Amino acid sequence: MSDATTEVIAPSASASTAPRRSLRSRPVLGDRVFRTVAYAAGGATVAIMLAVGVFLTARGGQALGTSGFSFLWTQSWEPQEGVAGSFGIAAVLFGTITIAVVALTFSFPLALGTALLISEVLPDGIKRAMVTIVDLMAAVPSVVFGLWGVQFLQENAVPVAQWISTYFGWIPVFAVTDDGQRLTEASAYTSSAFIAGMVVALMVLPTQTSIMREAFSQAPIGEREGALALGSTRWGMIRTVVLPFGRGGIIGGMMLGLGRALGETIAVYMIISPIFTINWEVLKTGSNSVSALIALRYGESSEFGLSALMAAGLALFLITLVINFTASSIVARSRSGAEST
Numbered sequence: 001m002s003d004a005t006t007e008v009i010a011p012s013a014s015a016s017t018a019p020r021r022s023l024r025s026r027p028v029l030g031d032r033v034f035r036t037v038a039y040a041a042g043g044a045t046v047a048i049m050l051a052v053g054v055f056l057t058a059r060g061g062q063a064l065g066t067s068g069f070s071f072l073w074t075q076s077w078e079p080q081e082g083v084a085g086s087f088g089i090a091a092v093l094f095g096t097i098t099i100a101v102v103a104l105t106f107s108f109p110l111a112l113g114t115a116l117l118i119s120e121v122l123p124d125g126i127k128r129a130m131v132t133i134v135d136l137m138a139a140v141p142s143v144v145f146g147l148w149g150v151q152f153l154q155e156n157a158v159p160v161a162q163w164i165s166t167y168f169g170w171i172p173v174f175a176v177t178d179d180g181q182r183l184t185e186a187s188a189y190t191s192s193a194f195i196a197g198m199v200v201a202l203m204v205l206p207t208q209t210s211i212m213r214e215a216f217s218q219a220p221i222g223e224r225e226g227a228l229a230l231g232s233t234r235w236g237m238i239r240t241v242v243l244p245f246g247r248g249g250i251i252g253g254m255m256l257g258l259g260r261a262l263g264e265t266i267a268v269y270m271i272i273s274p275i276f277t278i279n280w281e282v283l284k285t286g287s288n289s290v291s292a293l294i295a296l297r298y299g300e301s302s303e304f305g306l307s308a309l310m311a312a313g314l315a316l317f318l319i320t321l322v323i324n325f326t327a328s329s330i331v332a333r334s335r336s337g338a339e340s341t
Helices: 029-072 090-121 124-137 142-168 193-217 221-229 234-245 247-262 266-271 290-300 303-333
Strands: none
Touching: 029 303, 090 124, 090 193, 090 234, 090 247, 090 290, 090 303, 124 193, 142 193, 142 266, 193 234, 193 247, 193 266, 221 234, 234 247, 247 303, 266 290, 290 303
């Protein structure tokens, strides 16, 4: 038996020195136009946001220079030029956060349940109608929600607030007192952070629902069918596949709703009874917010008072900016099926 031989042919000199061909593609005109427009839109958005921040800083610099760090912990609001400690955002910032927390307490479970209902339960025909209805809620003007809250919700929410205070008043945040004495009359429960928070909850509900629904709808169909094929119930599939997959959307939707709730103006302004002291009792009459303060005092303020309002607006701008950027980063980093089992 003869051995098989293999002939190895060395590459020629001309082949080894030939230049490599470039695989770089040339974008067509449409791609170049789209890229230019996208970069321009993104740059314009960042520029406008920076311009707003610079404007608020410049206009509020006089008040910030007068008050210093006391601006953050002073509760009263009587801006006087050259008098430090006569104005600050402690009370209005506390009221802003209180209203936003109450809003999230109501809106988060409603948004989560509605998103799961639309993406996992309803048939296609009803699903499209529900999506349209939820999206239309975002188009309702704030003043309409405010009128609804004042004329309808308030009188129906007062008995609920009284019931909560009666049975859970041992928790300080749910107590309604005056000089240590419990208040029972209905007038002590109107125009509160509790009622304003419920109205704001309906305003942020469409945003939260839309983000969560989109996250849930992108859960891989293979993992869904695999869970069902292994004998899982529909709720078991949702719990082990859909919810872990959409965790980033849940957190992002909640934080974007929080950013919207912090900046709500007209509806809160129409409902609350403005005060300038920290009110720990959310069911009791009296609250405030930064945006409502600006709407309330803008028309009657002096030049220095306007500077103080701009400083308050700058604080709210920075807070909402941090929250929205955090929410966007969470949504962007969420991965499909990374934690589903």
